[in-house]
Structure formats: C-alpha cells, structure tokens
Amino acid sequence: MTRWLPRAYLVLVYLALYIPIGVLVVFSFNDGRTGYRWGGFTWRWYESLFSNDAMMQALWNSLWLAVSAATLSTLIGALTALALHRYRFRGKKALRGMLFVVMMSPEIVLAISLLSLFLLVGVQLGYFSLLLAHVTFCLPFVVITVMARLSGFDESLPEAARDLGASDFTMTRTVLLPVIMPALLAGWLLGFTLSLDDVVVSTFVSGPGYEILPLRIYSMVRVGLKPEVNALGTLLLVFSLLMLVLSQWILMRSKQ
C-alpha cells in the first residue's frame, strides 16, 4: 500500500491540474456549433483569430510591452543584484526589504497605488504607465534570480583575471558576464512571462489607447463561451511552454 498509494495520488492531482487545459486545447479544434459536443476537426477558430485586426493589434501591443518591460527590469534588476551582492552601503537592508514587500504585496494593492500615482502626477494611461508598472512588479524576481547565481560565484575568479592584467572592462566582459548570463536570460524570460500574463495590475493602469491581450481576453471571457478563446488560449499555452523549456534549458546547461 505504501508504494502505490502516494504515486496514485500524485497522478490524480496532476490529472486535475491538466484536464481543464487539455480540454481547452482539444476544443480549440472543435467544429461543433452548439454546446460542447465534438463536431469534427477544424482550423476555423484559429483563422478567425488571425483575421481579427483588433486582436492582432492587442497581441503585438502585449508582446512589445512584455519585451520592453522584461529588458528594462533585467537591466535594473541585474545592476541591483550586483550592488546588493558586492557593496556594503547604508540602507541595504531597507532595499532588500522594499523588494520583498513588492513581491509579497497583493497585486491589487500595487495596482491601485500606481493608478493613484499616475492620475495624481498626470501620467497618461497607456504604454508608458503599463511599462512602469510591469517593470516594478518584475524587478524583485529578476533580482532574486541574479542574486542566486551570484551567491554561488567563486570570488577568486575576477581577482585572478585582474592579477593576470585584465582591465575592468575586460574582466567584466570575459568573467562576470558569462557567469551571470544564464541568470540574466532566465530573469528576462520570467519577466516576459509575468508581463504577458498580468491581468490585475494592467486592468488598472492601461488606457483606451493601448489595448493589450489579457484585457482583451478578459472582456471576451466574462460573457459566455467563445471558441476563439480556446484557440487563443492554446497558442498562449504553447508559447509559454516554449519559454519555460527554454529558460530551464539555459539554467540546466549553465550548471554543468
């Protein structure tokens, strides 16, 4: 009993986690008109998705936002991680504490606080406000990823490089960068995904001029069932899966 019961339990929970996703994927190819009976295979919903201009525009907006938010947060996050790892300075604890607070606070609290700020200061709601918000909630995750990498870093390597006559620039390029590169890539991918999937914060800080994908999906799924959403969901699923495999692969390879 002690051998198969735990395994059966694991399988059961995984089934519960994956069945809804599986159903979504299968039904994105369903040609049935009424209800949820299987009515044959079709690409119809994908075609209608790709011919929907507003949807495509939202997709590009989202991708561009995710790329820029991930890049900016990786840049700032990596520098912050380096500073935290390397220097002693006043307020170090406060800095760590603040990043921790950002990570732990309920998303909705972050959302309303940013909305209040933007409206008070007069930042127009749109791409720029979304970018500021997304970088803010991605930042702690990048810092943690890079810090984890730096903590296992052999401190004597840069010293050796310098003793051998390397300039700071050369040392950074040839020793430091290759070491933290996997963490930078993993952090970037994490930021990209967080940004692409965010609903809560984006609901508050986006404006009518810049529609992004999650909000478009949100308005579609609130009322009824729409087969296009199955198709879109399947595409997003495949895309996230690729990103995840990529980031795991980068991290695994760097460990060897």
Next chain:
Amino acid sequence: MLRGLRQPFRTGVLVLVWTWLLALVLAPNLLVIGASFLTRDPGTFLSLPVTLENYRSLLDPLYLEVFLHSLYMGSVTTLVCLVIGYPFAWALSRVAKERQLLLIFLLIVPFWTNSLVRTYALKLLMATNGLINTGLMEMGLIDVPLRMLYTEGAVIVGLVYLLLPFMILPLYSVFDDLRRELLMASHDLGAGRFSTFIHVVVPLTLPGVLAGVMLVLLPAMGLFFVPDILGGSRNLLVGNVIKNQFLDARDWPFGAAAAIMLTLAMALLLFTHRLSQRRLGEEAEV
C-alpha cells in the same frame, strides 16, 4: 573585488534603483494610506477634511458581509489547498530525485500560462452546456443540467485551481529538508506513526504550511477576475470591492481603506511566519 568599477558606477546603480523604488513603490503606497483618510470628491477624486469615515464604512453591514464572505471563501480555498497539497508535497519528496525535477517542472507549467485562460478552461467544463453537463446527460445520469457555474463552489474551485502550486512548493521545500534520521530516531524511541507525525513531522513542516497559507490566502482575496468569470455577482472578493470602488464608483478613499485592510492582513501573516521561523530556529539550536 570590482573595486575597479569604482564609485561612480556604484552610486549610479544605487541612485537608479532607489529612485525607482521610492517613486513607484513608496510614494504610491503613502498616497494610498493618505487617501484612505480623506473624503471622496467627484471632481478631483480626493479632498479634505481628514476623516476616519472610510474605515467606519468598512464596518457597514453591507460591506462587512462581502468582506466576511470573501474571507470565508479565501479560508476554504486555503484549507482545501492545504488538505490537497500537504500529502502531495510529502509524496513528491519521496519520489526518486531525477523524477522530482520533471514533476516540479510539470507543477510550474501552469504558473507560466495565462491565469485568465486557465480560469476560462474551468468555465468550459462547468457551464450549463459545458463538458461535464453534456457528458452526464449523454450518459443518462441526469436529466437537467447541474448548476455549477456562478456559485460559491465555482469560485472556490477556480481559486484552488490557480493557487494550488503556491501551497505545494513551500511545503515541498520543507519536506525535502526533513531528515529521515529524525523519523527513524522517533521510531526507535518508541513513538508510533501517529505520534511521530504529530510531534516531529508537523512541527518541522509548520514554516512551510505558514508560507503556503500566506501565498494562497492573500491572492485568494484579491483575484477579482475569478468571481467575474465563474462566480456571478453574489460571490465577490475583497478584490472586486476595491476594483469597483476605484474603477466604477470612483470612491478612492473607501477603496484605499479596503486595500489597507488587505495589506494589514498580509503584514500580520508575514509577522506570524517570521515568529514561527524564529521559534523553530531557536529550538533547533538547543
């Protein structure tokens, strides 16, 4: 080392990150705290006088009921996650190491996929003309479709579905650290299975339980899109109230007060978590 990157670099980095955090984290949060003590104004959102009225409104029976209902749904969600997640994490920590990596990977895949889409997938199953009803009717088990959507249960199922990995991961981490020698020692000293569980396993995994509770309970009160998609208008979360106050009713001070209550709840949970960790730390040293 890296002395080479010299002071200007260091100063630059620190100024950059501090500016970012002060402007986009500290300032907005202070703003919300301030707003919660001000009066609603249709034109400028906020105006004087300073008041405690917003906090008193939170105790208004109408809202109090919504908050308690939200807390109730959040607590049930957390409990269900714990009941499913605790044995799951234990079983996971017993699997061969190479397989564990794959299983954990499978656990975080959903975390990387759009949560709206996953919530929608549940709707697909539970709708009146959804898969479960269609299937049951075709099998002749029921004549009339079951009403699953737009119920309290649907919201709880949705929240559990989205948040379960957040309960499992911290639990897995404590189970993974649990040294088997301790269990054997307990057994050798004459403790039975049940007694070992209560006196050894439970105390040692408690920090994981608390971390999991924290990571599930708070989002479970804020994820406003879950009731929107699955729960109808009667099963609201605190998140829905905050969102309505800010985006629809435009009553910022009241929305801010509700948000602050949520933040205080977080602080309380964090504090408890810290305390339990410290206590355990001391015991381990003795």
